[in-house]
Amino acid sequence: xxxxxxxxxxxxxxxxxxxxxxxxxxxxxxxxxxxxxxxxxxxxxxxxxxxxxxxxxxxxxxxxxxxxxxxxxxxxxxxxxxxxxxxxxxxxxxxxxxxxxxxxxxxxxxxxxxxxxxxxxxxxxxxxxxxxxxxxxxxxxxxxxxxxxxxxxxxxxxxxxxxxxxxxxxxxxxxxxxxxxxxxxxxxxxxxxxxxxxxxxxxxxxxxxxxxxxxxxxxxxxxxxxxxxxxxxxxxxxxxxxxxxxxxxxxxxxxxxxxxxxxxxxxxxxxxxxxxxxxxxxxxxxxxxxxxxxxxxxxxxxxxx
Numbered sequence: 001x002x003x004x005x006x007x008x009x010x011x012x013x014x015x016x017x018x019x020x021x022x023x024x025x026x027x028x029x030x031x032x033x034x035x036x037x038x039x040x041x042x043x044x045x046x047x048x049x050x051x052x053x054x055x056x057x058x059x060x061x062x063x064x065x066x067x068x069x070x071x072x073x074x075x076x077x078x079x080x081x082x083x084x085x086x087x088x089x090x091x092x093x094x095x096x097x098x099x100x101x102x103x104x105x106x107x108x109x110x111x112x113x114x115x116x117x118x119x120x121x122x123x124x125x126x127x128x129x130x131x132x133x134x135x136x137x138x139x140x141x142x143x144x145x146x147x148x149x150x151x152x153x154x155x156x157x158x159x160x161x162x163x164x165x166x167x168x169x170x171x172x173x174x175x176x177x178x179x180x181x182x183x184x185x186x187x188x189x190x191x192x193x194x195x196x197x198x199x200x201x202x203x204x205x206x207x208x209x210x211x212x213x214x215x216x217x218x219x220x221x222x223x224x225x226x227x228x229x230x231x232x233x234x235x236x237x238x239x240x241x242x243x244x245x246x247x248x249x250x251x252x253x254x255x256x257x258x259x260x261x262x263x264x265x266x267x268x269x270x271x272x273x274x275x276x277x278x279x280x281x282x283x284x285x286x287x288x289x290x291x292x293x294x295x296x297x298x299x300x301x302x303x304x305x
Contacts, residue, residue, distance in 0.1 A: 010120075010294060012247045015127055018146060018287040020210050021298040028286075029080055029296060030148045034059055036074040041065050047076070048172025049150065050183040051262035055108040055141045057090065058181055058267070060174045062101040071104050072096065078147040085292060086144035087112045096258070096269070098177045103269070105262070111140045115147060115291035115296075124291060146289030149298075152213060153284070154203040155182070156242045156251075157190050163243060164190040166222040167205070169287050170265060174250075178272045180254050183265040189223070198256040200270065201242040204228055206249030206282035209230070210301050213285065239274045249282020250275070 034041045046060040061071065072092045078085040087168035090106035113121055125139045150169040157164050180202060184191050194200050205213060212231055227234065227243070234243035239253045254270035261267075288298060 001303075010124075010232075010290075013299075015124065016290055017128075017142065017291040018289060019298070020152075020301045021286050021288055021293075022148070022205075022283050022301060023149065023286050023298070024281060024283050028149055029298075030085065030292075031079045032148050033077045033079060034061070034069065034074050035077055036069045039069045040077075041069060042077070044148075046172075046174060047086075048181065048182045049170045050105065050144055050172075050181065050267045051265040052170070053264035054262075055145075056262050056265075057106045057108065057145075058095065058172060059104045059106060060098070060102060060177070061099060062176065066102060071102075073194050074089070074106075075171075076106075078144060080295075084114045085147040086114055088141070088144055094260070096173075098179060100216055103174070103179070103181070105260075105267070110143055111137070111144045113140055113143050113291070115143065115289075116294060118293075121291065143289050143291055146287055147292040148284035149288045151284050151286055154205060154208075154213075154216070154245060154248065155184075155190075156203060156237070156244060157194050157197070158240075158242045159193065159197060162193060163227065165216055165230075165243060165245065166190070166224075167217045171202070180252060180272055182264065182268045182270070184268065186261070186264060186266055191262040194256065194268070195259055195266075199240050199242070200254050200256065200268075201237045201240060201244065201251055202254060203244055203248040203251040204282050205285040206247060206279060208245065208247035208285070210285065212247075237274075238276060249279035250277045252276075 032044045034043045043059050050056045050058045075089050077087045088111045089109045093105040096103040128134045128139050173180050186208050233246040237244050252272045254275050255272040256268050256270045259268040
């Protein structure tokens with residue numbers, strides 16, 4: 001696609017899967033809803049991706065919400081104000097009971113994108129489909145899922161002979177239950193160690209540059225950088241003694257209580273056993289889909305991915 005065409009359709013001629021922005025949670029403009037017939041439940045703070053092959057999501061509903069809706073088949077709608085950005089139809093894989101409700105594991109069946117115009121979407125997806133690694137369905141789902149900003153976290157693990165620190169955005173936190181869920185690639189070299197130890201630390205990305213984050217991501221499937229060569233300092237978490245980067249404003253220590261292979265990703269559910277606030281009101285980096293970003297008020301942070 002020529003540069004003039006890209007400039008004609010998009011405010012930024014450099015096409016990418018995501019933009020990166022830094023936000024406080026209350027600055028997020030979008031909402032997410034679970035719908036079935038005439039019932040609509042706000043799940044904005046109770047949803048997250050758990051696998052990208054096949055595409056799966058997790059949604060937590062309270063006991064009162066479960067009385068309002070049959071969770072077997074529903075749709076998830078991504079909104080900004082009264083504007084529909086995307087909708088996906090989902091089918092229930094599993095219902096995991098929790099103390100105050102249930103975590104619903106859904107497979108994404110179909111998707112409808114509504115960002116910008118049909119012509120804008122055609123131009124963007126056509127650009128990505130130049131690569132044989134992409135399919136039209138894949139690009140439509142990614143665009144829908146990232147029409148809601150996805151928080152980038154740092155995961156930390158350590159034992160007597162090994163450590164690793166790496167970023168991810170396939171995750172979610174259910175505050176009402178004190179439960180964290182993570183979707184790690186099955187190729188991640190640290191996965192089996194975390195499952196065996198049943199411990200992990202999750203840190204925010206309050207004051208880190210995006211290059212450092214992506215450099216950490218290069219080692220999730222290989223040997224990590226030696227600690228002394230990291231471009232930041234670390235301290236030890238209070239309970240587990242796992243390394244916490246000095247750019248972090250808060251972290252959570254988590255005991256893994258359940259895991260399930262979803263496909264290319266392993267879903268891990270954990271109970272938060274310690275939450276540590278280091279700085280007041282820390283922010284985090286977020287991934288925002290290319291189309292969604294075009295009409296947003298977010299500020300882009302330099303860096304492509």
